[in-house]
Amino acid sequence: xxxxxxxxxxxxxxxxxxxxxxxxxxxxxxxxxxxxxxxxxxxxxxxxxxxxxxxxxxxxxxxxxxxxxxxxxxxxxxxxxxxxxxxxxxxxxxxxxxxxxxxxxxxxxxxxxxxxxxxxxxxxxxxxxxxxxxxxxxxxxxxxxxxxxxxxxxxxxxxxxxxxxxxxxxxxxxxxxxxxxxxxxxxxxxxxxxxxxxxxxxxxxxxxxxxxxxxxxxxxxxxxxxxxxxxxxxxxxxxxxxxxxxxxxxxxxxxxxxxxxxxxxxxxxxxx
Amino acid sequence: xxxxxxxxxxxxxxxxxxxxxxxxxxxxxxxxxxxxxxxxxxxxxxxxxxxxxxxxxxxxxxxxxxxxxxxxxxxxxxxxxxxxxxxxxxxxxxxxxxxxxxxxxxxxxxxxxxxxxxxxxxxxxxxxxxxxxxxxxxxxxxxxxxxxxxxxxxxxxxxxxxxxxxxxxxxxxxxxxxxxxxxxxxxxxxxxxxxxxxxxxxxxxxxxxxxxxxxxxxxxxxxxxxxxxxxxxxxxxxxxxxxxxxxxxxxxxxxxxxxxxxxxxxxxxxxxxxxxxxxxxxxxxxxxxxxxxxxxxxxx
Numbered sequence: 001x002x003x004x005x006x007x008x009x010x011x012x013x014x015x016x017x018x019x020x021x022x023x024x025x026x027x028x029x030x031x032x033x034x035x036x037x038x039x040x041x042x043x044x045x046x047x048x049x050x051x052x053x054x055x056x057x058x059x060x061x062x063x064x065x066x067x068x069x070x071x072x073x074x075x076x077x078x079x080x081x082x083x084x085x086x087x088x089x090x091x092x093x094x095x096x097x098x099x100x101x102x103x104x105x106x107x108x109x110x111x112x113x114x115x116x117x118x119x120x121x122x123x124x125x126x127x128x129x130x131x132x133x134x135x136x137x138x139x140x141x142x143x144x145x146x147x148x149x150x151x152x153x154x155x156x157x158x159x160x161x162x163x164x165x166x167x168x169x170x171x172x173x174x175x176x177x178x179x180x181x182x183x184x185x186x187x188x189x190x191x192x193x194x195x196x197x198x199x200x201x202x203x204x205x206x207x208x209x210x211x212x213x214x215x216x217x218x219x220x221x222x223x224x225x226x227x228x229x230x231x232x233x234x235x236x237x238x239x240x241x242x243x244x245x246x247x248x249x250x251x252x253x254x255x256x257x258x259x260x261x262x263x264x265x266x267x268x269x270x271x272x
Numbered sequence: 273x274x275x276x277x278x279x280x281x282x283x284x285x286x287x288x289x290x291x292x293x294x295x296x297x298x299x300x301x302x303x304x305x306x307x308x309x310x311x312x313x314x315x316x317x318x319x320x321x322x323x324x325x326x327x328x329x330x331x332x333x334x335x336x337x338x339x340x341x342x343x344x345x346x347x348x349x350x351x352x353x354x355x356x357x358x359x360x361x362x363x364x365x366x367x368x369x370x371x372x373x374x375x376x377x378x379x380x381x382x383x384x385x386x387x388x389x390x391x392x393x394x395x396x397x398x399x400x401x402x403x404x405x406x407x408x409x410x411x412x413x414x415x416x417x418x419x420x421x422x423x424x425x426x427x428x429x430x431x432x433x434x435x436x437x438x439x440x441x442x443x444x445x446x447x448x449x450x451x452x453x454x455x456x457x458x459x460x461x462x463x464x465x466x467x468x469x470x471x472x473x474x475x476x477x478x479x480x481x482x483x484x485x486x487x488x489x490x491x492x493x494x495x496x497x498x499x500x501x502x503x504x505x506x507x508x509x510x511x512x513x514x515x516x517x518x519x520x521x522x523x524x525x526x527x528x529x530x531x532x533x534x535x536x537x538x539x540x541x542x543x544x545x546x547x548x549x550x551x552x553x554x555x556x557x558x559x560x561x562x563x564x565x566x567x568x569x570x571x572x
Contacts, residue, residue: 014378018390021375025397025452028408031418035411043411044421081303089304096292101301107308112503113554114316115510117527118547121534122315125322125544128331145311177296199399206401209513213534222403229407229517239411242404253399257392 032246036239043235054240064241067224071205074136074220078143079201085144086151086196087189091181093152094159095167108152111145116209119145124213138214146210147200154199154260158192159185191259198256202249221245316551322544333541340545350529350546357526358553360443361509367448368504369497372455376496377489379456380463391460398453406517409446413437413518438520446518447508454507455500462496463489498561505557510550526550 035043039051058064085108092098093105111119119142127138162185170180186193208222215223225241228234318332323340325333344350375394383390397405412418413436420432436442466489474484512527519525526546533543 018375018378028412032408042416044416045425085303085307088300092300104304104308107312113506117510117512117530122319125318126315177292202399208403246400249400
């Protein structure tokens with residue numbers, strides 16, 4: 001009873017606080033789209049009038065489209081690598097029952113405890129040592145590393161949510177480890193696989209701190225933005241580009257979030 | 273606990289571990305093994321090795337020396353910058369965790385049907401570009417930026433002020449905003465896993481809402497609070513983008529120094545030594561958090 005009374009008294013003020021918090025979270029970010037339509041070089045009030053000119057400057061810019069192509073290719077390959085690693089590492093961590101698998105699972109989450117700048121310089125030393133140097137391949141390696149903790153966490157929680165009896169039934173009925181993995185466990189986690197892929201693509205696509213050290217002559221989109229920030233004249237263009245990137249990020253992240261929770265009910269219902 | 277329960281059920285069958293074929297095991301461990309041992313452990317090992325070498329312009333340096341660490345320890349510049357990084361990261365961590373706690377609390381106990389939507393809304397900014405979030409603050413705080421122009425427009429003051437941009441305070445606000453989504457989830461998970469029966473027991477035994485919060489909810493959520501503090505502290509203490517964008521020269525952080533050693537200053541061994549120092553600081557913080565976690569864990 002008293003717990004319920006507590007809910008009613010505390011909820012109202014807390015609700016307002018959460019609303020204010022969301023405003024604080026979103027307002028600075030939403031200024032970017034707002035001023036990207038503003039007919040002025042300055043991002044300042046009062047607004048000067050509506051324009052699409054800054055979006056037009058995005059067309060026919062070879063440096064920009066080159067950076068975009070780089071980001072897309074690197075993002076897809078890095079997402080593929082990070083998802084593959086996330087699936088195998090978390091599966092073996094859960095079902096491999098070997099100290100090695102558990103160790104790999106633990107180290108895979110280590111990048112959370114390493115600041116990006118140190119991940120960047122350690123990989124810079126490494127890629128120079130093995131001879132590939134700063135290049136697109138190096139960026140892919142860096143982004144697999146940055147996205148790995150996310151894919152491991154997403155896949156691990158999904159594999160753990162599948163009832164143990166399903167996997168045991170498959171093994172008991174004579175399916176090999178590989179068949180059990182490929183025909184039972186992987187299909188049951190398909191939405192999470194897609195979600196992990198999309199999230200790691202987003203991480204790579206938006207990543208700046210590590211890529212700063214690993215890029216050769218071909219920059220990614222965040223590096224292109226960084227190079228443009230020095231010129232006050234190109235700030236509106238950056239805001240138009242930023243608006244496009246933010247919109248894409250919201251869509252991809254939203255879809256990934258929906259996928260992550262999808263189909264869990266089916267996996268839980270089946271054994272009954 | 274769950275695994276021990278199910279292993280009693282399957283005890284009559286051959287254990288699955290005996291049946292894992294070596295080929296399957298190798299194939300499944302290979303990708304993760306390569307990445308973790310080569311890209312993480314070996315690369316970090318290279319940083320440690322380089323930290324004990326002298327700079328001769330070659331990739332892995334020359335000789336075996338502790339000179340880099342002696343310089344770090346004796347030059348007051350590095351003490352100042354390290355201390356500043358710790359203070360800034362500490363303030364950011366405190367600000368993010370304290371402001372995130374009520375949100376996580378609301379999500380866990382009051383959100384009701386709106387919970388999933390709110391969870392989605394607070395985590396969404398996590399997946400947007402960090403660079404753009406920092407850039408947004410640059411246009412907010414600039415001399416002829418959003419905040420100044422809004423204040424002048426509303427007649428609150430006449431002259432734009434330089435006081436916003438290029439200050440350590442700007443770095444703290446920007447970082448606290450950029451890492452805000454990191455803090456909510458761990459605290460929420462900790463709060464959400466507190467058994468409701470525990471809260472009912474507290475109120476049944478006559479605890480007032482505040483007492484039950486202080487003696488039951490808060491101690492039980494401490495693991496989440498510590499995890500949140502850690503995931504905010506680690507990236508902020510090594511950050512170099514925000515100080516460069518909104519911090520100005522008075523906000524140089526240790527990440528800035530590391531970055532310049534691998535760039536303009538071109539002294540990789542010294543940059544590696546600075547990195548090792550940062551990792552040691554983080555190790556201390558992790559151990560502290562572990563210790564605090566255990567203390568709170570044993571009390572409840």
